[in-house]
Amino acid sequence: MYNETVMDHFMNPRNVGEMTDPDGVGEVGNPVCGDIMKIFLRIRDGRVEDATFMTFGCGAAIASSSMATELIRGKTLEEAWEITNTAVAGALQGLPPQKLHCSVLAEEGIHAAINDYRKKQRLEPWAETARAAHEEEAGGDAE
Amino acid sequence: MKKLVYMDHAATTPVKSEVLDAMLPYFSEQFGNPSSLYALARVSKEAVENARAQVASAIGASPDEIFFTAGGSESDNWAIKGTAFANRKKGDHIITSAIEHHAVLHTCAYLETQGFSVTYLPVDRYGLVSPKDVEEAITDRTILVTVMAANNEIGTVQPIREIGRITRERGVPFHTDAVQAIGAVQIDVTEDAIDMLSLSGHKFYGPKGIGALYVRKGIRLGNLVHGGGQERRRRAGTENIPGIVGLGKAIEMATADIPGHTAKIAAMRDRLCAGILDAVPDTLLNGHPTLRLPNNINVSFRYIEGESILLMLDAHGICASTGSACSSASLEPSHVLLAVGLPHETAHGSLRLTLGDLNADGDVDYVLDVLPKVVERLRSMSPLYAARKGGV
Ligand SMILES: Cc1ncc(COP(=O)(O)O)c(C=O)c1O
Ligand SMILES: [Zn+2]
Numbered sequence: 001m002y003n004e005t006v007m008d009h010f011m012n013p014r015n016v017g018e019m020t021d022p023d024g025v026g027e028v029g030n031p032v033c034g035d036i037m038k039i040f041l042r043i044r045d046g047r048v049e050d051a052t053f054m055t056f057g058c059g060a061a062i063a064s065s066s067m068a069t070e071l072i073r074g075k076t077l078e079e080a081w082e083i084t085n086t087a088v089a090g091a092l093q094g095l096p097p098q099k100l101h102c103s104v105l106a107e108e109g110i111h112a113a114i115n116d117y118r119k120k121q122r123l124e125p126w127a128e129t130a131r132a133a134h135e136e137e138a139g140g141d142a143e
Numbered sequence: 144m145k146k147l148v149y150m151d152h153a154a155t156t157p158v159k160s161e162v163l164d165a166m167l168p169y170f171s172e173q174f175g176n177p178s179s180l181y182a183l184a185r186v187s188k189e190a191v192e193n194a195r196a197q198v199a200s201a202i203g204a205s206p207d208e209i210f211f212t213a214g215g216s217e218s219d220n221w222a223i224k225g226t227a228f229a230n231r232k233k234g235d236h237i238i239t240s241a242i243e244h245h246a247v248l249h250t251c252a253y254l255e256t257q258g259f260s261v262t263y264l265p266v267d268r269y270g271l272v273s274p275k276d277v278e279e280a281i282t283d284r285t286i287l288v289t290v291m292a293a294n295n296e297i298g299t300v301q302p303i304r305e306i307g308r309i310t311r312e313r314g315v316p317f318h319t320d321a322v323q324a325i326g327a328v329q330i331d332v333t334e335d336a337i338d339m340l341s342l343s344g345h346k347f348y349g350p351k352g353i354g355a356l357y358v359r360k361g362i363r364l365g366n367l368v369h370g371g372g373q374e375r376r377r378r379a380g381t382e383n384i385p386g387i388v389g390l391g392k393a394i395e396m397a398t399a400d401i402p403g404h405t406a407k408i409a410a411m412r413d414r415l416c417a418g419i420l421d422a423v424p425d426t427l428l429n430g431h432p433t434l435r436l437p438n439n440i441n442v443s444f445r446y447i448e449g450e451s452i453l454l455m456l457d458a459h460g461i462c463a464s465t466g467s468a469c470s471s472a473s474l475e476p477s478h479v480l481l482a483v484g485l486p487h488e489t490a491h492g493s494l495r496l497t498l499g500d501l502n503a504d505g506d507v508d509y510v511l512d513v514l515p516k517v518v519e520r521l522r523s524m525s526p527l528y529a530a531r532k533g534g535v
């Protein structure tokens with residue numbers, strides 16, 4: 001069902017665990033299948049110094065969390081914000097079509113964590129415009 | 144070879160070697176079409192009639208009440224659509240339960256688009272249909288009651304004899320999907336007052352794609368598969384002779400000693416079930432504590448998700464199943480687990496283990512070694528589990 005990359009990130013997830021004193025935390029839930037993902041960020045000089053996750057969900061949800069945290073480490077917040085679900089799924093060498101929504105969860109989790117950080121810094125949260133655009137690209141059919 | 148522990152006997156079972164041996168001559172040697180007139184064809188014809196007698200005797204029917212089909216789904220479709228369309232003038236109301244297999248539920252949903260109305264009876268928290276509810280749901284427009292003998296997910300065994308008595312008294316035909324019950328519970332269509340019964344070969348060590356529908360003499364049933372005059376003009380299509388022979392042999396073996404066979408399976412099941420509940424905290428048993436199939440375990444591990452449990456078990460060579468939304472094509476959690484009142488989250492973490500002939504005591508020990516570690520590992524990644532620990 002899943003390819004080797006997905007299975008590797010599922011069986012040996014990177015960056016799993018709760019972070020003590022994170023600078024930003026985002027918890028998002030998937031209304032479609034009920035998965036829940038929590039992303040923790042440590043920010044230094046506008047960059048993601050460390051990212052970890054905790055996930056309640058299927059193989060795709062756990063693998064997406066693992067890959068997403070890998071992808072944003074070392075990135076600026078602007079770059080991290082631009083990591084799309086398509087990028088996460090692509091880095092995993094593809095997900096089964098019915099599992100693509102799990103990678104959307106990863107994108108949402110990153111956004112939620114970044115905005116949590118921005119709020120704590122008394123900065124205006126970024127708007128979800130990027131995401132709406134990706135969904136249109138993908139056919140725009142979110143139920 | 145990698146260790147393989149198959150605990151998904153409710154999904155399907157391997158063909159027993161005796162069954163395969165009985166089938167083999169009918170592929171290339173005794174290949175005649177039973178409808179033909181020469182001696183070669185007679186051998187096929189006799190094989191079919193012998194299997195028909197085997198199926199009949201397993202459920203207390205007479206051979207002319209048994210019709211071969213392509214499996215459980217076709218039998219369910221035939222019984223329900225055939226009854227509905229043949230009784231249109233009499234009424235338009237069908238009664239079923241909320242926890243039937245999709246072969247029944249989707250057929251009923253289809254009939255709703257054709258102008259029939261369907262009552263989906265609720266079940267209690269153990270998955271039991273109440274005979275009283277059946278009785279109260281019957282109206283003078285009711286043309287069929289269909290309630291499964293045993294549930295494929297949580298294993299709950301229904302009071303079909305009581306339901307049969309009620310429907311017989313009220314003059315309403317009673318169909319039961321006994322696909323999971325054959326070989327596990329004693330069924331006698333006469334004593335249980337069953338009018339139609341579906342069964343499927345691959346659930347009791349017979350081949351896939353072969354099943355039967357029992358239709359009591361005198362029951363009005365329209366045809367589903369139209370064409371040639373096979374099965375006494377009730378079900379068209381050249382007979383699947385090897386399949387039919389295999390079905391006959393398999394049901395004969397599966398029903399030869401139900402108490403003896405199920406006692407052995409139930410002993411392993413009970414040890415495994417108690418071991419899991421003992422070793423893994425925050426685990427709920429789904430289904431009925433006693434009125435359940437002897438091979439069935441269905442548990443929910445709180446704070447984790449079923450598909451990821453299956454993937455990790457598979458990595459250890461253990462085959463099982465789940466009612467999680469994530470593992471279903473529809474992304475809906477199991478309708479059975481929702482019907483017994485589980486919240487989505489708990490249905491999400493369900494695991495079904497169904498034991499059978501492929502299992503031995505060592506498998507129970509192996510699963511008891513692997514499963515708690517898998518649950519522990521997934522919980523260590525779960526934000527819900529962390530919140531629970533933190534919140535207490
Ligand atoms: C209760 C029940 N009914 C019907 C079926 C369908 O049987 P088949 O796979 O032979 O079509 C199954 C099998 O999954 C079942 O468990
Ligand atoms: Zn999922």
